[in-house]
Each structure stands twice: as C-alpha cells, then as structure tokens.
Amino acid sequence: MMKILVPIKLCYDVGQMKFDSNTGEPILDAVPRSMGEADRCALEEALKIKDSIGGEVVVVTIGEARTHSKMLRDAFAMGATGGYLVSTGDYDKIDLNTVTMIFKALVEATGPYDLIIMGAGSTDTHSSLLPPMLGAKLGIKTVVGIDKLEYADGEITAVCTYGDGSYTYKLKPPALLSVTSEANLPRIPTIKDILRAKKMKFEELSVESLVENIGKVDVLGIEKYIVPRKKLIWEVDSEDKLAEALENILSVLREGV
C-alpha cells in the first residue's frame, strides 16, 4: 500500500495561443487550460503503481475552485483517490520558492507520502525547477526528468535521458520523482469514470494556512517568440557562378538560417 502525492498544474494549451497583432502579447482569456501534459503522465505513473499494489493517489494544485475544480475532477476521473486545492486567487503570480514551500508544508500537514511524482516541467512555463527544489527542501531522494519508470518489489527503476546519454537509477521510497511527457500514454477517463468523479470532493486549504510569507512575481509581459529570418540573395549571371552560389547556400543551410 503506497501513498503517493501528485502535484498538478493548470496550464495554458500553448498550441491554441493567439497573439495580439499590435502588441505581440498573448490573448490568454481565450486559451483553454487543462492539466499539464507531463503532470498527466506523472499521475498515470502513480495510478499504475496504485493499480498494481493498491494505495492512495492524492493530487494537489494551487488555484481557485472556480478555475481549478475541473482539473481536480479530471484527475479523480483518471483514478486519483483524493485531492487538495490550496486556494488563492493569485496563483499565477506566486514565485517558485513560495510554491516549493507550499508543497513542503502540505506534505508535512497531510503526509507522510511514500512517493511524490510530478511532471518534469509544465506545458506553459517549463522551468523544470520545482521538482528538484521540492526534493531538496524535503530532504528526500530525488530523480528528475524520468522517461521510463518502473516499480516492482519495493524498488523504483527510473531511466532518464540527459544530454550525454541514458541513465538508469534504482532507489527505494520515500522519493521524489519527476517524469517527462515521454514517460507514458496517460489513460483516458471513460464516461463512467467521469460520472463517478462528479460525486467526489476535494479539500480546500487556504494558502495562508500553509505558508506565512507569500512571495509574488509580476509577469510584465509575454511576447511571441519569432524566429528571426534572414533574406539572402545571390545573383548568378553566368553558369560558372552557379556552383559557387549553391556552395554558399549550402553553407548557410549548414549553419542554420
């Protein structure tokens, strides 16, 4: 029997982002939001462990009931057995350090947990910093960026692909693990799962009950990233210059335009 915590974040669907043509800023109101891709994979890993040896899978998010309850219910429909909403209207502004302290306090108040499994990065901001920071604050074994996770006979096997190759780790709980969106194909809740989840309740905790000082960061602006384009023209007036021009084009292509 395992008790697993899965922190989940409500992310913008960046694929559906539209930008204001004058200011270049995203029009966020119209962008649908749902559970981050890697978070969903983290939940799937937790549910797989629960399915094989039993236990509890508890999700937690920071936000408002109005905007976040659908995501929590989505997690219930996938199979999470319980959930917490750390409620605050300013969830988009809380700095990373405070988020870390909130989750640490939540673990201390509602734990202990055998495992904390989270998405390696969120679909929208993707700094990938929260899992290692939380692992460090909790002082537990931490493996980040897992592409393949297995749990058998009380032992975790985690495969991570880093810049210099593939690493395989073996460790025993308690631990914090962060998984990438490559880790699995998350289950799709069936209609019966969704109707069952409708009757489930999550517990609301105010952010102030968990941390005293709330650090905030104001996002001043987000701009569309536009790949700079060069316009290069080679004039070819005779046939023998053709090979030279082609050579030039090739070298530019090799460098990357």
Added chain:
Amino acid sequence: MYFEFTEDEEIFRESVEEFSRRYIEPIWVDIDEKNTIPFDLIKKMGEQGLFAIPVSEEYGGMGGSFMMTTIAAEVIAYYDPAVAIAVYMLLNNGWPMALDLYGTDEAKGEILPKVASGDAFFGIASTESHGGSDVAGIKSFAKKEGDVWIANGEKVFISGVREVQELPAGGGWFYLAKTGSLDWGHRNITAFALLPKWNGELKNGFKPTLYEEIGRGGLSSGGFILEDFEIEDKYRIGEENKGFYYVLEGFNIARILVAAACLGSAQWALDQAAEWLKNRKLFNGRRLSSFQGIHFRYAELYAELEAARLFTYRAARLVDKLYMEKDPTLKPRDLNIPVALAKLKAPEAAVRIYEEVLKWYGAYGYMKESNIYRGWLGTFSYVIGAEGAQNIMRLIIARDLLGGEYIRE
C-alpha cells in the same frame, strides 16, 4: 463559443477529443477508402463508453446525459469528418435509448449490454421503397401467431446491414411494421427490436443486399427482405399499434445527434480553411484571408454554424430535461420544433461550408489528396434525408407553428 456546460460535460468532451486524436484521426481516411470501420476500433469505443451513453446503467448503458451523447457525436465527426464513425456511434446511442424507453425488460437486458460493449449494432429500419418520408405508408406487415410475430416485407437504404451480419454478436434495428387494419392510417404500426443475427446466429427469413454509397464509406447501407421472419413478442417495443409515436420520439433523439455530427465535420472544414486562407498568398503576396470577399464569407459561414450549434445544444438539453430529469412540464412533442430546427440547419450549414471551402482550396480541393470532399459527401447524406428529409423538417416546423389543419389542405 459560449454555452454553459457542466464540469463533467467539459471533461467528457476533452476525453473524447483525446480518444479521437489517438484512435480515429490517424485512420479516418483509410476507413473512408476501405469502406469499413475496423472492429478493434469499435471495441475500443465500447470500452471507452461511447455506445449506449444515455441508456440506464441497469441495462448495461453508461447512465450519461443526452448532452454528453451529443458532444461525443460532434467531437468524433471532427476527427472523422467523413462521418461514418460518428454515424455508427450516434445510431448506437439514439436507437438504444429509444429501446430503453419503450422496450421490454427482457429485450433491454439482452440487447443493450451487447450494444454498449460494441459487440452488437442497433440502428433504425423504417424506410421502404415507396418513399422514406412517408413513414405511415409503410407496407411491411407483421401478424401475430401465438407468442410470435411473423414479419414480411422489404426495407431499403438501411444503415448497418453489413455490420449486423459481421459483428460477433450481430444486432439489428428498431423496426416498423403494420400490425393493424390498413384503414387506421398511422395508428396501425408496431415497433419491434428486429435481430436477424443474434448471439452470433443468423436467423431464417432474412435476405440482405448491400448498396454502394458515394460517401461516409466506413458504414454500410443496404436493404433486406423479410420472408416469414419470426419475432418473439418480447421484442415488441411498447404497445401494439403505437409504433408510429415511438419512432417519432426516436427520430427526434437521433436527429439531434445527426445535427451534432454535421457540426463537428463542418468545424473541421472551417478549421482547415482557416489555415489555408491565412497561408495561401497571391497577387503580390497577399494572403487569401485578407480579401474581403473571402473573410466576409468565412464569417457568414461561421455564423451559420454557430446558429446551428445553439439549436443543437438547446435541443439536447431539452431531451435531458424530458427523459432524464422527467420535467413534468415537457411532453415529447415539445421537442418537435427545436429538433427540426437543428436537423434543418446543421446539415445545410455543413454542406454550404464544404462547398465554399472546396472553392477556397481551388484546384487542390478537387484533388482526392485534400480529403475535403470526403466530409462534403459524408454530410450530404443528411441534407438528402438520412433520419428525415429537409422538407420534412420544414413540414414539422410549419405544422406545429401554423397548426396541422392549415397545411394539410
């Protein structure tokens, strides 16, 4: 668009979108080309709970709402704009719901769980060669002998004739035959669950033929002749000689889903077009979308689609109020106009959108490779009349608005 959906309806929509992206989008063209929906996809849809959604759990259904059923038809058609899979799905929701409303407990217990799992098909067999619009004029006849009805007659343009024969458990249709005196007009029709193949066994007296269609290739259509085909009385749906009323309720239910399928398919076409119009450049690099002649038309078509969408969602909500919430202020006939509006407007908006999008694509639209025509041919079946001809929708609206006596002269 803005329309109040419940949280579970939104989660459900996302789940069907994910399912369709994974399992339908990659193969919809192949399905349309090869004229068959692979059985493993049908099975997966069953496991996902996409059949018998509005049927009570007691009979193996999902116990979901009709709005959810409508959402599923719309989403699936977006990922299979040729609409065969959406139509397969909507038939196996609408007609099982009609059976759930009026069938015997025994028949429901036997049939509905198999439809829900995807092992059996359950559609509608009403149309006959004299004209599908004239339901009261059918000539099929069933005569009671002891505990069995002996049915004779021919049905044409029936969806699912191949599937009923090929699916592991088989299946059949919500079937209409005359059982009373021919003088009684429409008050002499009885509805039955007709199961030519059941539990894997093909029954005697069923002579099927298959037709070749121009669109929605994945789902078959055909006809059949019944010759002294025996139907046990437990398969009678509702009271004797009241089948006409039950089938009208069934049509109202199914027509909303038909409208939803047209919406999904047409939205796909508009989304394809948006990308095309924004990227296709001509006359010194002007985008097609920058020409007023184009973007005005785009906006107009979008307005037509949104209007049809609101009609469709409103009708779906009414079905939930009437049948699920059992609102005592509503009667089945209160659905007539709301449903006819949806079924009139959604297929027409879809076909108009396809015709315009094909033109916007220029010659490329005329090439098979663009795949636009598949959605055009698929949705066209609904302006022709599957689940009720367009003029019949106009007739229903005019009759209920003006009063039957003023239009029957």
